[in-house]
Amino acid sequence: MITVLSGGVGAARLLRALSDVIDPSQLTAVVNVGDDLVLHGLTICPDLDTITYTLAGLNNDELGWGLRGETWRVMDELAVLGGEAWFRLGDRDLATHLYRSQRLSDGATKTEVAAELARRHGVTVRLLPVTDDPIATEFLTDAGRLTFQEYFVRHHHNVVVSSIDVVGAERARLSDDVRRALQDAGRVVIAPSNPLISIDPMLRIPGVHEILRERRDDVVAVSPIIQGAALKGPADRLLRELGHEVSTLGVVDFYEGLVGTWIIDEADAALAEAIRSRGVRVEVTTTVMADPVNAERLAKVVLS
Amino acid sequence: MITVLSGGVGAARLLRALSDVIDPSQLTAVVNVGDDLVLHGLTICPDLDTITYTLAGLNNDELGWGLRGETWRVMDELAVLGGEAWFRLGDRDLATHLYRSQRLSDGATKTEVAAELARRHGVTVRLLPVTDDPIATEFLTDAGRLTFQEYFVRHHHNVVVSSIDVVGAERARLSDDVRRALQDAGRVVIAPSNPLISIDPMLRIPGVHEILRERRDDVVAVSPIIQGAALKGPADRLLRELGHEVSTLGVVDFYEGLVGTWIIDEADAALAEAIRSRGVRVEVTTTVMADPVNAERLAKVVLS
Numbered sequence: 281m282i283t284v285l286s287g288g289v290g291a292a293r294l295l296r297a298l299s300d301v302i303d304p305s306q307l308t309a310v311v312n313v314g315d316d317l318v319l320h321g322l323t324i325c326p327d328l329d330t331i332t333y334t335l336a337g338l339n340n341d342e343l344g345w346g347l348r349g350e351t352w353r354v355m356d357e358l359a360v361l362g363g364e365a366w367f368r369l370g371d372r373d374l375a376t377h378l379y380r381s382q383r384l385s386d387g388a389t390k391t392e393v394a395a396e397l398a399r400r401h402g403v404t405v406r407l408l409p410v411t412d413d414p415i416a417t418e419f420l421t422d423a424g425r426l427t428f429q430e431y432f433v434r435h436h437h438n439v440v441v442s443s444i445d446v447v448g449a450e451r452a453r454l455s456d457d458v459r460r461a462l463q464d465a466g467r468v469v470i471a472p473s474n475p476l477i478s479i480d481p482m483l484r485i486p487g488v489h490e491i492l493r494e495r496r497d498d499v500v501a502v503s504p505i506i507q508g509a510a511l512k513g514p515a516d517r518l519l520r521e522l523g524h525e526v527s528t529l530g531v532v533d534f535y536e537g538l539v540g541t542w543i544i545d546e547a548d549a550a551l552a553e554a555i556r557s558r559g560v561r562v563e564v565t566t567t568v569m570a571d572p573v574n575a576e577r578l579a580k581v582v583l584s
Numbered sequence: 585m586i587t588v589l590s591g592g593v594g595a596a597r598l599l600r601a602l603s604d605v606i607d608p609s610q611l612t613a614v615v616n617v618g619d620d621l622v623l624h625g626l627t628i629c630p631d632l633d634t635i636t637y638t639l640a641g642l643n644n645d646e647l648g649w650g651l652r653g654e655t656w657r658v659m660d661e662l663a664v665l666g667g668e669a670w671f672r673l674g675d676r677d678l679a680t681h682l683y684r685s686q687r688l689s690d691g692a693t694k695t696e697v698a699a700e701l702a703r704r705h706g707v708t709v710r711l712l713p714v715t716d717d718p719i720a721t722e723f724l725t726d727a728g729r730l731t732f733q734e735y736f737v738r739h740h741h742n743v744v745v746s747s748i749d750v751v752g753a754e755r756a757r758l759s760d761d762v763r764r765a766l767q768d769a770g771r772v773v774i775a776p777s778n779p780l781i782s783i784d785p786m787l788r789i790p791g792v793h794e795i796l797r798e799r800r801d802d803v804v805a806v807s808p809i810i811q812g813a814a815l816k817g818p819a820d821r822l823l824r825e826l827g828h829e830v831s832t833l834g835v836v837d838f839y840e841g842l843v844g845t846w847i848i849d850e851a852d853a854a855l856a857e858a859i860r861s862r863g864v865r866v867e868v869t870t871t872v873m874a875d876p877v878n879a880e881r882l883a884k885v886v887l888s
Contacts, residue, residue: 321625321685326760353655357679361704364686371675375661382668400665 282583283308283465287478288315288327289512290504291343291471292334293311294582298469299405301334301583308406308461310475313390314446315428316552319367320358322377323384326429327478328394328407336401343425347372366434386453386537391455408461410482413452417481421465437514441521444476445481449484462491469582470501472567474515475534476522485546489538497521497540500582503528511568529554543567543581586887587612590633591782592619593648593816594808595775596638596848598886601879602773603639603709612710612765616777616786617694618721618750619732623671626681627688630733631782632698632711635679640705647815658801670738694854695759712765714786717756719784722749731780741818745825749778753788755822766795774805774869778819779838780826792841801844804886806871807832810849815872833858847871847885 285308299440309331316325333339333347350370358363376541383393389412398407400463419431421439473479483489492499508527510516516526524530532555542555545567552562569575590613596789599613614633620629635645637651644652654674663669687697693716702711723735725743766811777783787793812831814820820830828834832852836859846859849871873879
């Protein structure tokens with residue numbers, strides 16, 4: 281059994297690659313919910329949805345988010361009405377949010393809803409929101425205090441961040457399922473998601489940091505940084521703004537004490553010795569998953 | 585200034601006919617919100633929306649509800665996901681509910697949202713929800729206690745009703761705008777809406793009954809019953825099940841003491857004397873508004 285600490289797109293790709301190599305039912309994704317939002321009365325879980333859509337083969341590669349073959353009737357009309365249309369929600373995607381919102385108001389948990397949606401889409405990887413309690417990643421920036429999606433979507437992460445807050449994290453309870461998935465897995469993988477805004481919100485929930493620290497030898501992390509740059513998103517910029525080294529080394533130090541094995545990209549092979557000197561194992565391979573052959577190779581290294 | 589106590593479809597048609605005869609800005613609709621519901625996290629106000637869409641010329645005459653040229657992407661997908669798809673919400677219609685739900689969560693009132701949506705649709709009739717407090721019409725039936733839309737849509741009003749409850753009505757406050765619209769109008773019109781489930785929920789809110797009773801001479805009602813039958817919906821069946829006479833006379837008695845002038849259909853001309861004997865004026869005309877010429881004639885009688 282493998283448990284993968286997961287953000288959105290990068291984690292979804294790794295999970296897809298892993299489930300091409302081993303039985304998907306052997307995989308559990310513990311998924312960040314710090315980006316979740318309530319908009320138009322709807323509860324939206326972007327990371328859970330990205331993973332579900334990707335594993336179902338429904339992800340929209342052109343946009344990099346949402347569903348393929350999507351239409352925009354509702355959003356177009358909402359824009360005409362003068363509503364808040366900056367967070368684009370496709371028509372089919374909206375069905376997911378309507379479904380989840382109704383089930384939550386019926387008393388279901390996010391964990392139950394994630395399982396229902398996965399089942400409907402034929403996804404057999406187990407998807408567990410890291411907590412059923414509300415947590416919210418927020419940013420102190422030169423444009424004021426921003427919610428996650430205000431920062432990420434509305435401002436296109438093009439503001440200077442001075443600190444990141446995860447509201448509710450200290451009081452959030454790890455679900456029993458998540459605790460077991462982290463404690464009992466043969467290996468815990470930290471996906472190449474943004475360390476500061478996808479993984480760290482989960483590390484801040486009481487229990488997660490402690491379990492990884494105890495299991496350090498079984499923890500494998502895939503670096504999200506290649507030659508000082510993130511493949512996608514603001515990880516590199518945020519590392520710099522928050523005082524970390526902008527390289528794989530910066531991420532290694534950020535996760536200090538939690539990771540037994542690092543998987544870094546060939547382009548960063550020169551960093552391998554420096555990382556090993558911190559007392560961890562290092563594997564060097566191609567970490568870019570755009571090509572299916574590379575994705576499979578990476579999956580095999582993660583599992584080896 | 586004319587104020588119209590309004591349910592959904594019948595009221596919308598009367599308001600449209602009236603606004604073809606006088607300046608629409610002279611018209612105020614005080615609108616039932618007892619049918620409102622929260623579904624999928626969205627706040628839906630069917631009567632307000634029916635009136636707005638009809639006055640904007642966007643109503644779907646084929647369906648008898650919703651918007652013309654509607655599409656169903658979201659609902660079709662929601663059905664695939666196994667969600668609650670019995671209450672059909674079109675894609676463009678959903679934009680209205682998203683808009684309203686977001687504005688309410690921003691702290692706006694239903695009254696403010698109704699005005700915003702009307703303005704966006706170029707509707708100059710003033711639309712006032714009868715109250716900004718939550719009220720909910722519910723039915724005791726042989727299928728158990730049902731919410732309004734469970735009764736009306738899910739069961740197609742094909743169950744036996746033993747009583748109607750309007751939860752929250754006694755504690756609901758008439759907004760100042762509604763109070764003034766009822767007190768200051770030159771004439772108050774009771775639309776040919778369902779007396780028991782569209783008009784009575786408003787009459788149960790403290791103040792409405794009293795104002796109409798005081799102003800009885802200025803109150804004009806259009807009968808929703810012709811030859812013992814409702815044009816649309818379950819008004820006739822409900823009159824019978826709840827022990828009223830199933831005719832215009834039954835409705836006249838239901839509104840006893842509140843109406844100074846009754847407008848009844850030609851087909852019910854034989855009832856005019858019996859109604860007059862109850863001490864009210866009676867006008868006989870065509871009350872069916874399907875034909876624009878008839879609708880205009882009815883509007884002129886209402887205004888005369």
